[in-house]
Amino acid sequence: MAARYVKKNWAKILYLAFIFGGFLFTAYTTYHDYFIRWASISEIYTSYDAGVTEIGQYIGALPAEEMVYLSPTWGEHASLLLQSNQRDGIRAYNGRHCFVYPQQTETTTTYVIVPNDDKISLLLLPNYFPQGQVAYEGVLGNGEHYFTAYQIADDSSAQFSPQIPLEANWDDKIKLLGYDLEKQVYASGENISLTLYYQPLIDMKNNYTSFIHLWGEADPQSGNIIYGQRDREPCFQSYPTSFWQAGEVIRDTFTIPITPEAEPGIYQLVTGFYKWPELTQLPLLETTATASRNAVFLSELQIAE
Numbered sequence: 001m002a003a004r005y006v007k008k009n010w011a012k013i014l015y016l017a018f019i020f021g022g023f024l025f026t027a028y029t030t031y032h033d034y035f036i037r038w039a040s041i042s043e044i045y046t047s048y049d050a051g052v053t054e055i056g057q058y059i060g061a062l063p064a065e066e067m068v069y070l071s072p073t074w075g076e077h078a079s080l081l082l083q084s085n086q087r088d089g090i091r092a093y094n095g096r097h098c099f100v101y102p103q104q105t106e107t108t109t110t111y112v113i114v115p116n117d118d119k120i121s122l123l124l125l126p127n128y129f130p131q132g133q134v135a136y137e138g139v140l141g142n143g144e145h146y147f148t149a150y151q152i153a154d155d156s157s158a159q160f161s162p163q164i165p166l167e168a169n170w171d172d173k174i175k176l177l178g179y180d181l182e183k184q185v186y187a188s189g190e191n192i193s194l195t196l197y198y199q200p201l202i203d204m205k206n207n208y209t210s211f212i213h214l215w216g217e218a219d220p221q222s223g224n225i226i227y228g229q230r231d232r233e234p235c236f237q238s239y240p241t242s243f244w245q246a247g248e249v250i251r252d253t254f255t256i257p258i259t260p261e262a263e264p265g266i267y268q269l270v271t272g273f274y275k276w277p278e279l280t281q282l283p284l285l286e287t288t289a290t291a292s293r294n295a296v297f298l299s300e301l302q303i304a305e
Contacts, residue, residue: 049079051146054138055112056083058149059090067102067109071095071118072238091245094238095121099251101128103199104157106247110135111150124251125150128158158249162197168287168296170273174208174241175199176287176296177249181269185302188263192228192256192301196271200244207240208273208282209233212254214301216267227262227303230254241273264305270295 052073059068060083068090073080075092084090093100095118102109113121125132135151162178169175180195194212214228233240234252244250256269272295273282281294290297 060084098235
C-alpha cells in the first residue's frame with residue numbers, strides 16, 4: 001500500500017515537473033524570440049508602424065505654417081495622422097516613381113524621406129535646392145536610421161533645368177516645362193526612358209491620365225500608327241492630378257516599350273492628357289513645339305536596323 005502511494009505521488013510530481021518545465025521553456029523561448037532574435041530584425045520593428053509613429057511625432061512638432069512633403073509613406077496612414085495631431089496639408093508622394101517640389105517655396109519647406117524606400121528624393125534635393133540642409137535624422141528604438149528631414153528656407157527657388165526645354169499648355173490647367181530623354185536611336189523591342197516636367201497652373205480638382213505614344217507610318221493592314229505607348233496617371237497614381245497645386249513641379253519618369261513590329265525608320269514621340277473613362281482629351285491651347293490632335297511632339301526617334 002505504501003509503495004503504491006509513493007509511486008502515485010512520484011507520478012504526480014513528475015507530471016507537475018513536466019508541466020512546469022514546459023512553462024519555463026515556453027517563457028524562455030518567447031523572451032528570447034521577442035527581445036533578442038526579433039528585436040534585431042528591423043523589418044519586424046517597422047512592421048508595427050514604429051517608423052510611421054516617429055515620423056508623425058516629428059511632423060506634428062513642426063510649425064503649423066511649414067510646408068511638408070513626405071515620401072513614400074501614405075499621407076492618410078492612421079498612425080501618421082494620429083501622431084501628427086491630424087495635421088493638414090501633408091503633401092505625400094511616392095519618390096520611387098516621381099519627385100514633387102515647389103518651383104519657389106513660400107514658407108519653410110521640409111521633406112521627410114524614408115531613404116530605404118525612396119533613394120531618389122534624397123539624391124535630387126541637394127541638386128534642386130542646394131540652399132537646403134538636413135535638419136534631422138530619425139532613429140528608431142532599435143538604433144536603425146529610419147527617416148531624414150531636409151529643410152528649405154522660404155523664398156527659395158528650385159535650381160532645375162530640363163535637358164530639353166519645351167512648353168505646352170493644356171486647357172490652362174497643366175503646363176509642360178520640358179523633358180529629359182536618354183537617347184534618340186533605339187532598336188525595336190527596346191525601352192524608351194523619358195522624364196517629363198509638369199506644372200499645374202491651378203489647384204487641380206480632376207484626375208487626368210497622361211499618355212506617351214510613339215507614332216510612325218500607318219500599318220497598311222491595320223492602320224495602326226502607335227508603336228509604343230504608356231498611358232497612366234502621373235506618379236503611378238501616388239500623386240494624381242487632383243493632388244496638384246499651382247506652383248508645384250512634378251518630375252515624372254516613364255518607360256515606354258517599343259513594339260517588336262516597329263520597322264527601321266523615323267518615329268515621333270508625343271504626349272498629352274485625357275480624362276478616364278470618358279477618353280476626353282484635354283485641349284492643347286498652345287505649345288512651342290509641333291502638335292496634332294491635342295498631342296505635343298516631343299522628339300523624333302530613330303529605329304535602327
